Amino acid sequence: MKRGRQFGLLFLVLAVSFAACRQAPKDGRTDTYTSGTVAIAADESFQPIVEEEIFVFESLYPLADLVPHYVTEVEAVNLLLKDSLRLAITSRRLTPEELYSFNSRKFFPQQIKIATDGLALISNLSNPDTLISVSAIRDILTGTKTRWKDIYPNSRLGDIQLVFDNKNSSTVRFAIDSICHGKELAGNVSALKTNKEVINFVAKTPGAIGIVGVNWLSDRNDSTGLSFNKEVHVMSVSHSTQPTVLNSFKPYQYYLYNGDYPLARDLYVLVNDPRNGLCWGFSGFLTSYRGQLIIQKSGLLPATQAVRVVNVKDE
Numbered sequence: 001m002k003r004g005r006q007f008g009l010l011f012l013v014l015a016v017s018f019a020a021c022r023q024a025p026k027d028g029r030t031d032t033y034t035s036g037t038v039a040i041a042a043d044e045s046f047q048p049i050v051e052e053e054i055f056v057f058e059s060l061y062p063l064a065d066l067v068p069h070y071v072t073e074v075e076a077v078n079l080l081l082k083d084s085l086r087l088a089i090t091s092r093r094l095t096p097e098e099l100y101s102f103n104s105r106k107f108f109p110q111q112i113k114i115a116t117d118g119l120a121l122i123s124n125l126s127n128p129d130t131l132i133s134v135s136a137i138r139d140i141l142t143g144t145k146t147r148w149k150d151i152y153p154n155s156r157l158g159d160i161q162l163v164f165d166n167k168n169s170s171t172v173r174f175a176i177d178s179i180c181h182g183k184e185l186a187g188n189v190s191a192l193k194t195n196k197e198v199i200n201f202v203a204k205t206p207g208a209i210g211i212v213g214v215n216w217l218s219d220r221n222d223s224t225g226l227s228f229n230k231e232v233h234v235m236s237v238s239h240s241t242q243p244t245v246l247n248s249f250k251p252y253q254y255y256l257y258n259g260d261y262p263l264a265r266d267l268y269v270l271v272n273d274p275r276n277g278l279c280w281g282f283s284g285f286l287t288s289y290r291g292q293l294i295i296q297k298s299g300l301l302p303a304t305q306a307v308r309v310v311n312v313k314d315e
Contacts, residue, residue, distance in 0.1 A: 118251025
């Protein structure tokens with residue numbers, strides 16, 4: 001009987017060890033849907049909203065630890081392609097070439113729309129001209145118009161100084177692809193490093209125009225989503241070549257929703273994770289009611305929540 005008990009104990013130990021080996025993931029990861037530590041990448045244009053989403057998610061799930069890297073859109077996609085991380089937040093879907101790269105390695109990433117963003121044009125508070133057309137923006141970007149008088153004949157300002165956040169940012173890509181229709185940007189258009197630097201530069205420079213994501217400007221204390229940063233003007237943009245108060249719009253959510261605001265772009269979470277781990281938990285949260293409510297309060301248009309219509313009187 002004693003020998004039998006020894007063999008039984010040995011079998012039990014081996015069985016437990018075998019089960020543990022089978023459960024241990026081959027890649028060494030131990031994160032689950034709501035716990036563990038993972039790195040993610042996000043376009044720096046969306047840093048304020050991503051930080052808020054992470055804060056609430058980690059408050060709900062204390063065992064979860066998301067480590068964000070705020071980089072350019074180019075870097076975010078490259079990190080995903082190199083398997084350096086499993087989740088990226090960008091303003092574009094993957095290209096056919098990028099999808100082929102993933103598929104050739106037996107990866108099948110998911111691309112989930114979570115919001116629509118408005119690119120805001122900001123000007124100095126001393127600049128009285130706050131209406132502008134898309135065609136005028138295109139002329140500035142391509143160097144056809146370089147002085148404020150070229151757009152507003154009565155303007156007392158001199159040269160136009162247009163600034164972006166970063167030369168590799170999604171904002172620059174949008175300007176080239178969607179505003180300039182593939183034409184290169186003029187030499188007098190410059191890039192700084194971050195959206196915050198753009199706001200600070202425009203606030204101090206009378207002749208400047210900046211292009212930033214609207215979530216950098218939204219007043220979180222305003223439940224209507226109609227208040228912007230008080231350091232700069234947010235310009236009203238028109239599809240028409242002759243902008244007026246009636247045909248020009250600010251990047252409010254309702255104008256993003258009905259297409260009145262011209263400079264709109266979608267926001268995606270790209271997930272390349274074959275395991276049902278923390279990346280999927282966070283992406284699921286972003287599309288949940290609470291995650292979408294955070295997006296709504298940030299000034300972006302949520303992908304799955306209803307839009308509240310508010311009567312607005314623009315400046």
